[in-house]
Amino acid sequence: MKDIKTPIYLDYASTTPIDKRVADKMFEYMTTDGMYGNPASRSHSFGWDADDAVSKSRKHIADLINADPREIVWTSGATESDNLAIKGAAHFYKKKGKHIITLKTEHKAVLDACRQLEREGFEVTYMEPMSSGLLDLDKLESEIREDTVLISIMHVNNEIGVIQDIEKIGELCRSKNIIFHVDAAQSAGKIEIDLQKTKVDLMSFSAHKIYGPKGIGALYVRRKPRVRLEAQIHGGGHERGLRSGTLPTHQIVGMGEAFRIAKEEMNQDFENISKLRNRLWNGVKDMEEVYLNGDFENRYPGIMNISFNYVEGESLIMATKDIAVSSGSACTSASLEPSFVLRAIGRSDELAHSSLRMSIGRFTTEEEIDATINTVKIAVEKLRALSPLWEMYKDGIDISKIEWAAH
Amino acid sequence: MAYGKKVLDHYENPRNVGTLDKDDKSVGTGMVGAPACGDVMKLQIKVNEDGIIEDAKFKTYGCGSAIASSSLLTEWVRGKSVAQAQEIKNSEIAEELALPPVKIHCSVLAEDAIKAAVSDYYEKNDKKEETA
Numbered sequence: 001m002k003d004i005k006t007p008i009y010l011d012y013a014s015t016t017p018i019d020k021r022v023a024d025k026m027f028e029y030m031t032t033d034g035m036y037g038n039p040a041s042r043s044h045s046f047g048w049d050a051d052d053a054v055s056k057s058r059k060h061i062a063d064l065i066n067a068d069p070r071e072i073v074w075t076s077g078a079t080e081s082d083n084l085a086i087k088g089a090a091h092f093y094k095k096k097g098k099h100i101i102t103l104k105t106e107h108k109a110v111l112d113a114c115r116q117l118e119r120e121g122f123e124v125t126y127m128e129p130m131s132s133g134l135l136d137l138d139k140l141e142s143e144i145r146e147d148t149v150l151i152s153i154m155h156v157n158n159e160i161g162v163i164q165d166i167e168k169i170g171e172l173c174r175s176k177n178i179i180f181h182v183d184a185a186q187s188a189g190k191i192e193i194d195l196q197k198t199k200v201d202l203m204s205f206s207a208h209k210i211y212g213p214k215g216i217g218a219l220y221v222r223r224k225p226r227v228r229l230e231a232q233i234h235g236g237g238h239e240r241g242l243r244s245g246t247l248p249t250h251q252i253v254g255m256g257e258a259f260r261i262a263k264e265e266m267n268q269d270f271e272n273i274s275k276l277r278n279r280l281w282n283g284v285k286d287m288e289e290v291y292l293n294g295d296f297e298n299r300y301p302g303i304m305n306i307s308f309n310y311v312e313g314e315s316l317i318m319a320t321k322d323i324a325v326s327s328g329s330a331c332t333s334a335s336l337e338p339s340f341v342l343r344a345i346g347r348s349d350e351l352a353h354s355s356l357r358m359s360i361g362r363f364t365t366e367e368e369i370d371a372t373i374n375t376v377k378i379a380v381e382k383l384r385a386l387s388p389l390w391e392m393y394k395d396g397i398d399i400s401k402i403e404w405a406a407h
Numbered sequence: 408m409a410y411g412k413k414v415l416d417h418y419e420n421p422r423n424v425g426t427l428d429k430d431d432k433s434v435g436t437g438m439v440g441a442p443a444c445g446d447v448m449k450l451q452i453k454v455n456e457d458g459i460i461e462d463a464k465f466k467t468y469g470c471g472s473a474i475a476s477s478s479l480l481t482e483w484v485r486g487k488s489v490a491q492a493q494e495i496k497n498s499e500i501a502e503e504l505a506l507p508p509v510k511i512h513c514s515v516l517a518e519d520a521i522k523a524a525v526s527d528y529y530e531k532n533d534k535k536e537e538t539a
Contacts, residue, residue: 311468312445312473314445314471315471315473338445348443349443349444350442350443353442386467386474388438388448388466388467389442389447389468391426391449399442404441404444404447405440
C-alpha cells in the first residue's frame, strides 16, 4: 500500500475542506491588498468593488440551481436558512393556516424550528419515512389538511444519503397551494437541482458542505409565484429586508466560487465518488452481519451508512482512529440516544448503535478507501472477539428473545 | 470522546478477554446491560476452594469506557475473596479510569456485573449443597 496521510478524512457530510481555488479567491477580499470594502457602501470604489463581487457570487449560486440571482438571500449557513424559511413563512402566512408537515429524519435545524413554532401555537405533523428512508407520497397527501401552509422535506439526508423525490412533492404542494421548503445543504453541487423545473418555493444552502467556507449559506426564495417571508433578523435592511447584517464579502466570494466550481465539476465529482463508494461497499459487504442503512438506489453515493452488528459504534470509531468518520451510536453524542434517523427508518437500537457514517468527497482517493476497508475489517474482528453478543449470535442464541434489564 | 490514558490502555490492550465454562460450579457469570442501551457486559469469575477468585474473564459490547471498566475489574477481582470483590464500588472504577461524567454509567454497569457474577456463584453453590 502506498503511503497515505492519516487520519483519512471520511466525514465530508459533516464538513469539507475549502478547495484551494476557493481559499485563494477569498483572500483577495480581506486585507489592504484586496477589496475589503463594505458592499453596502455606495460612496466609494471600495464598496462598489465588494458589491460587484457579491453580485457575481449571487449569480454563481443562482446558476447552479437555475434560478434568478434576485431569488438568493445570504445567510450564515443552512441552519439559519432553515430557520428563516420555516419560521419566516409560517409567521407570514399564519392567517391562512397553522399546520406544517415535515419528516422525522429532517436535520435538527428543521425539526427544532418546527418545535419552536409548536410552542407558538402552530401544529406540526412529523411523518415517519418508509424503511428505505424515503417519504411515502400517498401518505404525505393524506396528511395534508385545509390549514396546511408549509411542507418542509430535505433533499439528501445527512445521515443516510437517501434522495427524496422533491419534484413530485413539489407538484403536490403547488397543486394544493402549499409552500414547499427543501433543505438542500447536502445536495447542492452534488446532484442536479433545476428550480425552473422543480416546484420548490424555498431552498436552503450551505457553503461548507461543498468545499466553501463555514459560516455562510443562502436561502432561495421564489419570485414567481412570489413567496413572502417575515424576517427573523432585523437591522440595516440588507437583502431586501429579509436578512439584515453586513455582508461578509470574503465568505460570500468563497461560497460563490465553490458553487461555480461545483457546477463545472459536478459530473466528474459524482462519477469519481460513485466509483469510490462502490469500492468501499464491495470491500465490506461480504463480512457477516453488515447492513446498509437507507435505500441503495435513491441515494447520493457520497454518504454511506453501514451497521456492523454486535459491535458498538463508539468503540468502533476508537478502533478505527486512522479514519475520521461519525457514528449513529449514542456514545458519540451527549444525549446517549442512538441516531434518531436510523430509529425512524425502523432500525433496531442495536443496529443504530452499531452504525458508521462514512462520507466520501472530492479529495478522497482509492488508496484511502482501500486502507479504510482494511482498518474497518480488523477493527470489527477485534471488537467482535470482545463482544458477548457476537458470541451469543455464534452460539445460535437469538438476542432479541432475551429479556434484558434496561438501565 | 477524549479519553484518558488508562481508558485507552485498557481499550487497546484489554486484559482477560474470554469465556469460562458457565456450567462449571466454581464459575459465577454476570451479564448486565442491554443491547438497546448500547452496552452489555459479561463478567465471569472462577472461585477456588478457599473462596478466592483465581480467574476472571470478560466480554463487553459497548463504548471504550465500558470495555475499559470491565477490563480493569477483571484485574482487580483476581486474587480477592468473593466477599472483597463484592465491595468494589463504581466510584473507585470511575476514579481509577478518570471517566468523564457522561461515562459514569459504564462503571456502574461494571459494579453490577461483579455483583451479578457473585450472586450467580452463590446461587449455584447453595443449590449444589442442597442436593448433595
